[in-house]
Amino acid sequence: ETGVTQSPTHLIKTRGQQVTLRCSSQSGHNTVSWYQQALGQGPQFIFQYYREEENGRGNFPPRFSGLQFPNYSSELNVNALELDDSALYLCASSFVGTGEKLFFGSGTQLSVL
Amino acid sequence: KQEVTQIPAALSVPEGENLVLNCSFTDSAIYNLQWFRQDPGKGLTSLLLIQSSQREQTSGRLNASLDKSSGRSTLYIAASQPGDSATYLCAVSGGYQKVTFGTGTKLQVIP
Numbered sequence: 001e002t003g004v005t006q007s008p009t010h011l012i013k014t015r016g017q018q019v020t021l022r023c024s025s026q027s028g029h030n031t032v033s034w035y036q037q038a039l040g041q042g043p044q045f046i047f048q049y050y051r052e053e054e055n056g057r058g059n060f061p062p063r064f065s066g067l068q069f070p071n072y073s074s075e076l077n078v079n080a081l082e083l084d085d086s087a088l089y090l091c092a093s094s095f096v097g098t099g100e101k102l103f104f105g106s107g108t109q110l111s112v113l
Numbered sequence: 114k115q116e117v118t119q120i121p122a123a124l125s126v127p128e129g130e131n132l133v134l135n136c137s138f139t140d141s142a143i144y145n146l147q148w149f150r151q152d153p154g155k156g157l158t159s160l161l162l163i164q165s166s167q168r169e170q171t172s173g174r175l176n177a178s179l180d181k182s183s184g185r186s187t188l189y190i191a192a193s194q195p196g197d198s199a200t201y202l203c204a205v206s207g208g209y210q211k212v213t214f215g216t217g218t219k220l221q222v223i224p
Contacts, residue, residue, distance in 0.1 A: 004156075033212065042117070042202055042214035043157070056211050090156055100206060102147060104157040 004093050006105035014113050018079045021108045023091030025072040031100070032074040034066060035090040037107075043090055049074060050096065086112045115140045115207050119215035126193055127223050134188040134218045136203035141181045144206040148177050148188050151200045151217070160201075161188070193222045 005024045013019050025032050031050045035043035045058035049068035063079040072093070078085060088109050092102040116139045126132050136146070145164045149157040161170045161177040163186070169178040176189040186203055200217040207213065 006156075035212075035214075040216075042216045043204075044214070045212050048211075058211060088154070092157075100145065101159060101162045102157075102204070102212070103159060104149075106156040107154075109154070 004091060004103050004105035006089075006091050006108050008108060009106065010109045010111075012111045012113065013081050015081055015083060017081050017112075018077065019081060019110065021076040021078075021089050021091075021110070023074045023076070023093075023105060025074065025091075025093035026103050029093035029095045029103070030072055031094045031096055032068055032072065033092050033094070033102070034074070034076045035092065036060075036085075037088040037090060039087075046076070081112045083112050086110060115143075115205060115211075115213040117203060117205055117213050117215040119201075119203060119218050121218060122216070123219040123221075125221040125223060128193060128195060130193050130222075131189070131191050132193055132220070134190070134201050134220070136186040136188070136215055138184045138186075138205045138213070140207060141184050142207060143181065146177075146179055146186050147204045147206070148175075148186075149202045149204065151202060153200075157202065190220075193220075195222045195224050198222050 033048040034046040037043040048056040052068045065077045067075045088107045090107045091105045094100045120135045147162045148160040163179040174191040179186045200219045202217045204214045
């Protein structure tokens with residue numbers, strides 16, 4: 001059984017650029033969610049995907065968007081990067097019907113200069 | 114809007130001590146509550162998941178309880194070890210698949 005993997009592990013971008021982060025769900029999981037964690041804070045829910053559709057979203061602007069693919073891997077896209085977007089981005093997968101226990105990847109550390 | 118608070122923000126204890134971490138939430142209409150451990154700069158490791166219909170869950174030296182009516186959960190760690198040093202986060206799952214995290218308790222276990 002493979003765990004949740006995220007790529008890249010670290011990324012440096014400049015303000016105004018666009019970024020794509022990737023996540024491979026744990027084998028057998030059909031739901032993926034994304035979180036932003038600023039330094040010293042708890043993770044903030046961005047959105048969740050189930051069966052390739054967004055089915056829940058936190059308080060993030062539309063420049064944060066995502067995709068889920070038929071193999072349940074996922075992407076997080078952020079357009080027009082701002083300095084405050086610097087954070088650890090975490091992906092979690094789960095399987096609907098098992099109490100939705102979340103399994104997290106190790107995250108992507110994004111720095112916006 | 115669900116708000117999750119964890120007290121204390123930081124805790125330092127000598128090795129071998131039993132300890133309790135607290136988590137409170139404002140909206141009792143939850144689906145489940147999950148406790149996580151996070152090492153610096155790393156992802157989250159799931160420790161225990163409590164469904165809304167359950168009162169507690171145990172795994173090894175860890176025991177988590179849930180009192181929905183009072184909006185509280187506790188994580189009990191028995192016989193603490195230096196390897197337990199990490200930040201502990203609780204997360205509440207509510208409506209619209211939204212998960213709300215607390216800001217965590219940073220635990221240091223001193224040998």
